[in-house]
Amino acid sequence: MAAKRVGIVGVGMTLQSSARRDVYGIELINEAVRAALDDARMTRKDIDAIVIGNMDHFEGINYVDTWSVDGSGALGKPIMKMTTGGTTGSTVAMGAYYHVASGMFDRVLAIGWEKNSESDTTGAIITAFDPFWDRPTFGGAVAGLALEATQYMAETGATEEDAAYVAVRDRKNALNNPYAHLRMELNIEAIMGTPYLAWPVKLGDMCPRTDGACAVVFASEDIAGDFPNAPAWVHGVADRHLWAYTSDPYVNQHVKGGTWFPAMERATAELYGKVGITDPLEQFDVAELYLPYSFAGLRYMESLGFCERAGAPALVRSGATDMGGKCPVNPSGGVLSSNAIGATGLLRVAEAALQVQGRAGDRQVPGASLALATGFGGCYWSDELVIGIEKPERNRG
Amino acid sequence: MADDKKRMYLAIESGESAQPFRWSAGTYGSKFLTEIRDNKKFWGIKCPECGRVYVPIRSVCGPCYREMTELVPVSDEGTLITFSVVSFGFVDPSTGLQRPVPYGYAVIQLDGADSYLIHFIDETDPEKMKAGMRVRAVFEEDGKRTGSMMDIKHFELIRE
Numbered sequence: 001m002a003a004k005r006v007g008i009v010g011v012g013m014t015l016q017s018s019a020r021r022d023v024y025g026i027e028l029i030n031e032a033v034r035a036a037l038d039d040a041r042m043t044r045k046d047i048d049a050i051v052i053g054n055m056d057h058f059e060g061i062n063y064v065d066t067w068s069v070d071g072s073g074a075l076g077k078p079i080m081k082m083t084t085g086g087t088t089g090s091t092v093a094m095g096a097y098y099h100v101a102s103g104m105f106d107r108v109l110a111i112g113w114e115k116n117s118e119s120d121t122t123g124a125i126i127t128a129f130d131p132f133w134d135r136p137t138f139g140g141a142v143a144g145l146a147l148e149a150t151q152y153m154a155e156t157g158a159t160e161e162d163a164a165y166v167a168v169r170d171r172k173n174a175l176n177n178p179y180a181h182l183r184m185e186l187n188i189e190a191i192m193g194t195p196y197l198a199w200p201v202k203l204g205d206m207c208p209r210t211d212g213a214c215a216v217v218f219a220s221e222d223i224a225g226d227f228p229n230a231p232a233w234v235h236g237v238a239d240r241h242l243w244a245y246t247s248d249p250y251v252n253q254h255v256k257g258g259t260w261f262p263a264m265e266r267a268t269a270e271l272y273g274k275v276g277i278t279d280p281l282e283q284f285d286v287a288e289l290y291l292p293y294s295f296a297g298l299r300y301m302e303s304l305g306f307c308e309r310a311g312a313p314a315l316v317r318s319g320a321t322d323m324g325g326k327c328p329v330n331p332s333g334g335v336l337s338s339n340a341i342g343a344t345g346l347l348r349v350a351e352a353a354l355q356v357q358g359r360a361g362d363r364q365v366p367g368a369s370l371a372l373a374t375g376f377g378g379c380y381w382s383d384e385l386v387i388g389i390e391k392p393e394r395n396r397g
Numbered sequence: 398m399a400d401d402k403k404r405m406y407l408a409i410e411s412g413e414s415a416q417p418f419r420w421s422a423g424t425y426g427s428k429f430l431t432e433i434r435d436n437k438k439f440w441g442i443k444c445p446e447c448g449r450v451y452v453p454i455r456s457v458c459g460p461c462y463r464e465m466t467e468l469v470p471v472s473d474e475g476t477l478i479t480f481s482v483v484s485f486g487f488v489d490p491s492t493g494l495q496r497p498v499p500y501g502y503a504v505i506q507l508d509g510a511d512s513y514l515i516h517f518i519d520e521t522d523p524e525k526m527k528a529g530m531r532v533r534a535v536f537e538e539d540g541k542r543t544g545s546m547m548d549i550k551h552f553e554l555i556r557e
Contacts (some may be wrong), residue, residue, distance in 0.1 A: 021406035060411060123490040131420050132430075133453040135491050136546045137516050139483045143502050146481035147515075154479070154528050198487040198502070199523045245453055247513040250478055250504050 001099040003395035007224035007231025008178050008353040008387065010040025010217035016181040019117035020211040025059060029113050030071035031342075036109065040133060040217045047217075048105040053082040054114050054342030055091035058124045060257035070147050072111055084241070085128060086141075086290065086377020088112060089214065089345025093373075094383060095216045095380075101234075101395055106220040112346035113213035116339070121209045139198060141292065143313045144246055146198035149295040151250070152260075153200060156310035158298055160200050164298030165193035167204055173323060174333025176363040179276055181210045181338040182218045183295035191294070205294040212340030214347045216294050221391075232312040232353035235370075235386040236396050238271035240264070246325040256312075264303040264374075264382040272305065276397040280327070281306050281320065285368035286355045290376040291336060297321075297329065304372070304384075308367045312317040323365070330354065331363040345375030349385055356389040415493075422544075428468065429454040434542040439534070441471040441510045452510040472508035473534040474555070479504045480518060480526050499526065505532055505552055517551035532553040 014020070020028055020367035029052075037043060049175025052072055056062050065074070065081040072079070084091040096110035122140035129138055138144065152158055168188055174180035191204035224231040240263040243249050249261070259265050277283050289304070291297045298312035306327070307315040315321065321329040330336075332351045335344055352371035354360040360368075369390060375383035422430060425442055429452075432438045441450040442465045444458035452471055457464060480503040489496045501518035503526075519535070520526055532552040542548035 021408070062418055120488060120490075122487040127490050130453075131418070131491075132422060132426055133514065133546060137495065137502065139502060140483075140487065142484045143481055146483070147479045147502070147504055150523075151479040151528065195484070196482070199482040199484070201481075242459075244455070244459070245514075247453075247504050247515045251511065253398060304402050 003397070004103050005221040005392055005395050006097050006100045006234045007219050007221065008234070008349070009218055009219045009224055009227040009229055009231050010036045010042065011350045011353055012036030012039055012215045013179050013347060013350060014213045016179055016210045016212035016340055018181065018208065020115065025061065025113070025115055026068050026071035027214045028115065028211065029068050029111060032113065032215040033071065033073055033109065033111060036215035036217050039229065042107070042217065046107055047073060047109045048107050049078040049099055049157065050074040050109045050111065051080050051082060051092050051095040051099065052111040052136040053088040054112065055083060055085065055088060055124065055128070057127060058121070058341065059115055059118050073109065074263035077312060079172055084377060085381065086292065086341060087239070087345055087381050087383045088377065089291070089341045089347060089374040090349065090373070090375025090383035090385065091239070091345065093216065093346050094239060095383060096216070097234050097237060100218045100220050106223050108218045110216045110218060110346060111213065112343040114340040115211045116341060117211050130245055138246055142201060143198045145293050145295070146201045147250070148299065149200050152299045158310070158313045161192065162313035162317070163189055163205055163294035163298060164188045165210065166291065167191045167294040169316070169322055170291065170297070170330045170334040170336040173331050173363065174337035177332045177337070178334040179210070179338070182208050183333070183337065184393040201293055201295070206334045208215040210338045210340040212343050214343040214350050216346060216350050216353070229357055229359065230355045230389065232387050232389060233391050235388045235392050236271050236275040237385045238267040238274070239383040240267045241378065241381045246379060249380040259303070260295055260299055260309070260379045261303040261382070262379055263380050264300060267382045267384045271384050271386060277386070280304060280372065282326070283370060284327050285373045286331060286352070286365040287327055287369055287372040288332060288347055288351040289329055289334065289372070289374045290345055291330065291334055292339065292376060294336065296376070298364040300376070304374070328365050331360065331365055345383060348373040348375065349387065352385070356387055425454045425456050430544045433536070434544045437471055437473070437536045439471040439473055439507055440468045443467045443469050445547060447510040451512045452507055453512070453514055468507065468519065471510045473507050475507035475510070475532055476533050477503055477526065477530040478506055478513055479520070479528055480523070482521050482523050501526070503532070503552065516546070516549060519551050519553045526554070
């Protein structure tokens with residue numbers, strides 16, 4: 001039996017901010033779920049199954065699928081929890097997509113959330129890694145990403161200013177997003193003037209820690225036309241989770257045929273092959289990418305095939321990824337403006353859907369019809385989805 | 398006003414209670430750490446199919462999906478692959494103490510190993526480090542090694 005085609009028919013997100021003290025975790029989840037259900041003109045009763053995700057040890061609540069049933073609407077319904085680090089939100093999206101594509105469920109609610117204000121994020125990230133080989137010396141996401149940034153600069157000649165351009169772009173875009181956490185117009189000098197957290201990564205290069213939630217309704221092709229919003233169709237998904245330990249991802253770059261980021265490059269090859277992407281810069285109208293720090297907006301563009309190796313500084317400085325450029329990246333302000341970790345990957349998918357539906361408000365890319373959304377996490381893991389307004393001829397996987 | 402709002406919303410703390418874990422190092426992890434503790438020697442493990450030598454040690458070669466059993470000696474000297482200097486303060490969740498900053502942090506390939514490991518490096522000036530530089534392990538003093546990666550105090554740059 002062929003897999004069903006799947007459309008996104010409802011999107012809900014909460015205000016993203018440094019500390020949502022006004023809501024308990026369950027209430028934060030409920031805020032996003034109500035918004036998504038309202039958006040699709042649905043009630044809780046219409047939902048067949050739920051996929052929820054966060055990093056449970058960030059809140060210290062280990063039973064989130066059960067604990068949150070009142071808020072998520074999962075009371076008496078099939079529910080699965082997915083937790084994959086930074087990719088959690090994009091994995092949740094893919095999990096909901098698989099549920100519907102299987103033909104077993106018609107309407108599936110995906111929920112991603114986090115209250116990073118409730119624990120120490122660096123400490124929590126360290127405890128996601130191996131207790132023998134990683135934890136004694138690991139310094140969390142900031143330190144881990146800095147290793148990559150050092151290598152990228154050494155091998156390509158890229159500069160800290162090149163990276164700062166990405167931070168300026170994403171934070172400026174966030175001014176158009178009423179849900180974003182950091183909404184500030186900064187210039188390159190301002191980013192360069194922020195203190196080093198882990199050389200060469202500065203405070204201004206790094207994502208914030210955020211409280212927030214996102215919910216998205218996925219519907220089968222059999223009923224996706226029954227909603228007020230035109231479906232944003234999932235054209236394809238791919239993911240690769242490679243590597244066990246924090247030092248593993250660097251190995252591949254020094255062996256024959258080694259590449260920057262093999263998980264992303266392999267997922268990209270599979271996804272573009274399935275969907276028919278040969279020139280992403282030309283074919284995608286917009287991209288919502290999980291760029292947790294500024295240097296990712298250089299190196300990952302190369303792994304996603306937007307330019308040749310070492311070509312990203314010229315690409316971003318050309319304005320091609322700015323609003324009004326060939327393929328705007330992160331009109332929402334991206335992860336550099338809001339990072340409620342379990343929500344973050346799902347927000348990329350939600351934003352991509354809003355863009356192709358023409359419902360992205362002040363952050364809309366005019367006429368956008370095909371979008372790329374990504375999730376990044378763990379030891380250089382990669383989730384990728386293509387979302388389009390055109391109904392695909394068949395489910396391509 | 399903002400202060401009023403902060404006072405309005407209550408929070409509770411998890412308190413001082415700890416929930417300690419006890420992780421098993423397994424057969425090969427135990428061997429690796431014991432050799433460092435007792436003899437200040439590094440061992441890797443070799444895949445019978447692709448020949449890769451892994452440090453940190455593990456019992457399955459991921460790409461070949463083959464069980465590995467052959468231990469091979471690996472040098473305590475190696476090459477700097479990439480690095481950072483960590484300067485932001487944070488609490489180490491393993492110790493509950495502030496990690497002393499700034500500290501050099503590096504990806505290192507030991508001679509004889511195909512995979513890499515991460516550890517501290519004794520340099521906090523990024524201008525003085527470069528990929529490809531030679532490094533050497535500095536071990537904790539005799540009697541102070543307990544069988545963990547912290548039996549290596551740090552790696553030092555070999556300055557010719």
